Amino acid sequence: MRAVRLLDWGREPVLGEVGRPVPREGEVLVEVEAAGLCHSDLHVIDAAPGALPYRPPFTLGHEVAGRVATGSDAGERVVVHGPWGCGDCPRCAVGRDNLCDRRGELGWHGVGLGRDGGMAEYLLVPSARHLVPIGDLSAEQAAPLSDAGLTSYAAVAGVRHALGEDTTAVVIGVGGLGHLAVQILRATTASRVLAVDIREEALALAQRSGAHEGTLLRADTARVLRAAAGGVGADAVLDFVGNDATVGLAVDVLRPGGELVLVGSGGGRLTVRKPGVLPPGFRLSLPFWGSRPELGEVVALARSGALHVETERFPLSEAAEAFGRLRRGEVRGRAVLVP
Numbered sequence: 001m002r003a004v005r006l007l008d009w010g011r012e013p014v015l016g017e018v019g020r021p022v023p024r025e026g027e028v029l030v031e032v033e034a035a036g037l038c039h040s041d042l043h044v045i046d047a048a049p050g051a052l053p054y055r056p057p058f059t060l061g062h063e064v065a066g067r068v069a070t071g072s073d074a075g076e077r078v079v080v081h082g083p084w085g086c087g088d089c090p091r092c093a094v095g096r097d098n099l100c101d102r103r104g105e106l107g108w109h110g111v112g113l114g115r116d117g118g119m120a121e122y123l124l125v126p127s128a129r130h131l132v133p134i135g136d137l138s139a140e141q142a143a144p145l146s147d148a149g150l151t152s153y154a155a156v157a158g159v160r161h162a163l164g165e166d167t168t169a170v171v172i173g174v175g176g177l178g179h180l181a182v183q184i185l186r187a188t189t190a191s192r193v194l195a196v197d198i199r200e201e202a203l204a205l206a207q208r209s210g211a212h213e214g215t216l217l218r219a220d221t222a223r224v225l226r227a228a229a230g231g232v233g234a235d236a237v238l239d240f241v242g243n244d245a246t247v248g249l250a251v252d253v254l255r256p257g258g259e260l261v262l263v264g265s266g267g268g269r270l271t272v273r274k275p276g277v278l279p280p281g282f283r284l285s286l287p288f289w290g291s292r293p294e295l296g297e298v299v300a301l302a303r304s305g306a307l308h309v310e311t312e313r314f315p316l317s318e319a320a321e322a323f324g325r326l327r328r329g330e331v332r333g334r335a336v337l338v339p
């Protein structure tokens with residue numbers, strides 16, 4: 001079968017031929033219908049040797065939806081909960097594989113992250129417990145829900161308590177994750193939602209997603225955002241970029257007691273010191289993906305019509321073009337590969 005393979009660190013992935021996996025006892029074969037491209041795939045491709053607890057070669061693709069091909073559930077349409085934990089610890093027992101206690105010993109971070117992923121015709125899933133039914137949702141919609149949707153959902157869930165009436169949430173980076181974060185904030189909180197990006201096109205997407213205002217990142221953005229947040233500053237900032245500039249902006253914009261949710265892996269630094277520049281009561285969270293029950297909630301939200309993923313579809317044979325567009329910052333919403 002055809003598969004998009006990462007053959008070595010620092011090399012662009014290539015479309016190759018590999019054997020179709022044969023499931024053993026307890027494993028499930030899924031016929032892939034769609035696989036999303038995530039900015040994290042670029043961080044993985046570009047990783048320095050030894051920086052991650054796994055190594056190439058493997059097939060990329062950690063946002064996967066398709067049809068069960070084997071076993072008693074054959075034919076069922078599913079999305080794959082991607083962080084594959086040990087399966088035995090108290091976290092995995094309740095579907096929180098994303099925070100598995102044995103994460104450091106596994107040798108992978110999940111599907112397409114050290115284990116063969118879903119940018120292929122078939123995907124081998126180690127256990128049926130990683131599958132969430134999608135009903136009549138299209139695979140192109142469902143696949144991005146498993147990371148872009150789920151991670152954004154978990155990020156918002158962590159700060160929902162702070163986003164009642166007369167509050168402000170700021171979303172930095174309105175790409176695959178950010179445009180869904182805007183929709184989830186609108187669907188599940190009462191906050192005013194402000195969006196920041198470096199691309200006009202992304203701000204238009206933020207507006208279509210329900211943001212109240214959007215602003216380009218500039219020298220005076222902190223002032224503009226504070227004014228838009230009633231002069232007092234934001235209650236929460238969700239940073240889907242995470243570089244020095246955006247983390248600094250977040251700290252400048254948060255009001256006392258404000259929450260920074262750092263999702264983007266842009267390598268930005270934050271100095272924690274008392275006394276220091278962080279506002280009093282400042283809280284920081286570092287979500288990694290989300291739990292399987294939360295993925296069920298995201299799927300339900302999408303099926304209710306509250307979430308719509310903007311996608312750009314590419315056949316598997318055009319994976320290189322899709323990765324090129326992602327790298328150049330040209331994707332609107334989420335790029336999705338269809339075998």
Ligand code: NAD
Pocket residue numbers: 037038039040041043147148151172173174175176177178196197198199202217240241242243245246262263264265266286287288289326329331333
């Ligand atoms: P994306 O490429 O689809 O979107 C990124 C967006 O940020 C784009 O709209 C881009 O224009 C904008 N942007 C870039 N630089 C900016 C800046 N300096 N200021 C404002 N906006 C800027 O990326 P994505 O797939 O949505 O992923 C976003 C980040 O989240 C990546 O770093 C990714 O690795 C990370 N991520 C983390 C998790 C997690 O579990 N913590 C999960 C998925 C992705």
Ligand code: ZN
Pocket residue numbers: 038039040041062147148
């Ligand atoms: Zn991802």
Ligand code: ZN
Pocket residue numbers: 085086087088089090091092097100101102103
């Ligand atoms: Zn575990």
